[in-house]
Amino acid sequence: MAAAAAAAAAAAAAAPSPPPPLQYQPGFGNEFSSEALPGALPQGQNSPKTCPYGLYAEQLSGTHFTAPRVANRRSWLYRIRPSVTHQPFHPVDFPNESLTADFAAGTVTPNQLRWRPFPVPSEPVDWVRGLFTLCGTGRASLKEGFAIHVYAANQSMDTSALANADGDFLIVPQQGALRLKTEFGLLDVAPGEIAVVPRGVRFSVALHNGAARGYVLETFQGHFALPDLGPIGSNGLASPRDFLHPVAWYEDVEGVSYSVLHKLEGQLFVATQSFSPFNVVAWHGNYVPYKYDLARFCPMNAVAFDHPDPSIFTVLTVPSYTPGAPPTADFVIFPPRWLVAEHTFRPPYYHRNCASEFMGLIRGQYEAKLDGGFLPGGASLHLCMTPHGPDTATFERAVGGGGAAAEGPAHLGHETLAFMFETSAVPRITPAALSCPCVDRDYYKCWVGLRSHFDPTATPAAATPAPKPGTTTPLNGGKAAAAESGGGGANGAAAAVAAPSHVNGVGGGGGGAGQQ
Numbered sequence: 062m063a064a065a066a067a068a069a070a071a072a073a074a075a076a077p078s079p080p081p082p083l084q085y086q087p088g089f090g091n092e093f094s095s096e097a098l099p100g101a102l103p104q105g106q107n108s109p110k111t112c113p114y115g116l117y118a119e120q121l122s123g124t125h126f127t128a129p130r131v132a133n134r135r136s137w138l139y140r141i142r143p144s145v146t147h148q149p150f151h152p153v154d155f156p157n158e159s160l161t162a163d164f165a166a167g168t169v170t171p172n173q174l175r176w177r178p179f180p181v182p183s184e185p186v187d188w189v190r191g192l193f194t195l196c197g198t199g200r201a202s203l204k205e206g207f208a209i210h211v212y213a214a215n216q217s218m219d220t221s222a223l224a225n226a227d228g229d230f231l232i233v234p235q236q237g238a239l240r241l242k243t244e245f246g247l248l249d250v251a252p253g254e255i256a257v258v259p260r261g262v263r264f265s266v267a268l269h270n271g272a273a274r275g276y277v278l279e280t281f282q283g284h285f286a287l288p289d290l291g292p293i294g295s296n297g298l299a300s301p302r303d304f305l306h307p308v309a310w311y312e313d314v315e316g317v318s319y320s321v322l323h324k325l326e327g328q329l330f331v332a333t334q335s336f337s338p339f340n341v342v343a344w345h346g347n348y349v350p351y352k353y354d355l356a357r358f359c360p361m362n363a364v365a366f367d368h369p370d371p372s373i374f375t376v377l378t379v380p381s382y383t384p385g386a387p388p389t390a391d392f393v394i395f396p397p398r399w400l401v402a403e404h405t406f407r408p409p410y411y412h413r414n415c416a417s418e419f420m421g422l423i424r425g426q427y428e429a430k431l432d433g434g435f436l437p438g439g440a441s442l443h444l445c446m447t448p449h450g451p452d453t454a455t456f457e458r459a460v461g462g463g464g465a466a467a468e469g470p471a472h473l474g475h476e477t478l479a480f481m482f483e484t485s486a487v488p489r490i491t492p493a494a495l496s497c498p499c500v501d502r503d504y505y506k507c508w509v510g511l512r513s514h515f516d517p518t519a520t521p522a523a524a525t526p527a528p529k530p531g532t533t534t535p536l537n538g539g540k541a542a543a544a545e546s547g548g549g550g551a552n553g554a555a556a557a558v559a560a561p562s563h564v565n566g567v568g569g570g571g572g573g574a575g576q577q
Contacts, residue, residue, distance in 0.1 A: 167489025
C-alpha cells in the first residue's frame with residue numbers, strides 16, 4: 062500500500078502542471094500599451110530611426126486618418142519582421158463558395174426561418190474553412206452593411222493566420238473553447254464569452270476541446286461600441302472594466318512555412334512567409350482585439366408589470382456614421398434573470414418589428430420555445446415585419462397557470478443563454494443557407510396550434526387595485542407561497558430567502574421579453 066501510494070505521488074509530481082491563466086488588460090476604448098520585453102516600446106515617439114531590440118515599427122489603422130479624435134482607431138506594433146515580408150498573394154485552392162460579403166444576389170422571404178444545429182464536420186476543417194454565411198446586407202466593397210456566419214471546425218490553425226480586410230468579427234462560441242492567437246497577444250474564449258477581432262488584425266484559432274461551433278457577426282462599417290445608458294445612469298448593462306485585452310506575446314520562429322490568409326470582399330487569398338506572423342514584441346494604441354464574459358452583464362428589467370423592449374439587453378452596438386440614425390447592428394443577449402412582473406404575460410410577447418432579428422442559442426432552452434426545435438447551435442431569422450413570438454406550448458403554459466406560484470418570482474435558470482443580432486436593415490439569405498439540410502421546414506407548425514380563446518359573452522375581470530400607500534404586500538404571498546414555488550421543505554425555505562422581496566407595492570426583480 063505504501064509503495065502504491067508513493068508511486069501515485071511520484072506520478073502526480075511528474076505530471077505537467079496546467080498552464081497559468083492568461084493575463085489581460087481591462088477597459089473599453091482605452092489607450093493600451095504592452096511589451097513582452099522590458100524597454101521594447103519606444104519612448105516619446107512612435108517611429109524612431111532605430112527601434113529598441115532592432116524591431117520594426119508598423120502602424121495598423123482602423124479608421125481614416127482624419128476621423129474625429131473620439132472615433133479614431135489605430136495601434137503601433139513593434140515586430141521582429143514587418144508584415145509586408147511575404148510571397149505574393151493568390152486565391153486559395155479551397156474556394157469557400159458558402160462564404161460571401163456581397164448580398165446583392167441574396168434572397169428575402171417573409172417566412173419565419175429556423176435552422177437546426179449545424180453539425181461539426183467529420184473531415185479535418187479549421188476555423189476559416191468552417192465559416193458558413195447565412196445572411197447579411199450591403200457589401201464589403203462599399204464598407205456598408207454586415208454579414209452573419211456560423212462556424213464549425215475540428216482542427217486548429219497551427220501554421221496559418223487570417224486577416225479580415227472586410228470588417229470586424231464578433232465571435233460567439235457555442236461549443237468548444239477557442240484560443241485566439243493575435244498580433245497583440247493571446248485570448249482564451251469559451252462558450253458564454255465573446256471576442257471581437259478588428260478589421261485587418263491577423264489571428265489564428267486553436268481548439269481547446271477538439272471540436273468547436275459558434276456564430277459570427279461581421280460588420281463592414283464602423284466598429285463595436287458600448288450603447289449609451291440614458292436614464293439608466295452611469296452603471297448597468299456591460300461595464301467597460303469587464304472587457305479584457307491581451308498583453309504582448311510573440312513567437313520568434315523562422316524557417317517554417319506559414320500561410321497568411323487575407324479575406325477581401327468575401328474572397329480568400331493566401332501568401333506564404335518563412336516566419337511566424339505573431340512576432341510583435343510590443344505595441345500601444347486603441348485598436349485592439351478583446352473578449353467579454355457574458356456572465357458579467359448586469360440586466361435591467363421590468364419590476365412591476367409588462368416588458369421593456371429587448372434593446373434593454375444590448376451588450377454592444379455598431380453606431381451608424383450618421384448621428385441619430387439606426388445602428389448598423391446590435392448584439393443583444395437574453396441572460397439568466399428573475400421574472401417578477403405581475404399580471405403580465407411573462408414570455409416574450411407576439412411581435413412584428415421594423416427591425417430584423419437573428420437569434421442563436423448558446424445553452425439551455427429559450428423561454429419562448431418549448432417545442433424542442435430551437436436548440437443550442439441552431440438559429441432563427443425573422444425579417445422586417447415578419448410576425449413571431451412564443452410557440453403554442455409556451456403560450457398555453459403561461460396563460461393556463463394560476464395561484465401564488467404562477468404570480469410569484471421565477472428564475473429562468475442559470476443554464477440558459479440566448480442572443481440576438483438585431484438590425485434595422487433587411488438581411489438577404491444566401492442560397493447555401495436556404496438549401497442546407499439544417500433548415501427546419503416545419504418551423505411554422507409551432508404556431509399552428511394557437512387557437513381562438515375569444516368569448517364575446519365573457520365578463521372581463523376587474524383591474525387589480527393598486528396597494529394603498531404605506532402598505533406592504535409580499536409579491537408571492539409570503540413564505541408559504543415562496544415554499545410552494547420552491548417545491549417545499551428545504552428548497553422552499555431557500556426560495557423564501559433567495560426570491561426578490563416586494564416593497565411598498567413595487568416588484569423587486571426583472572421580467573423582460575426576448576423577441577423570437
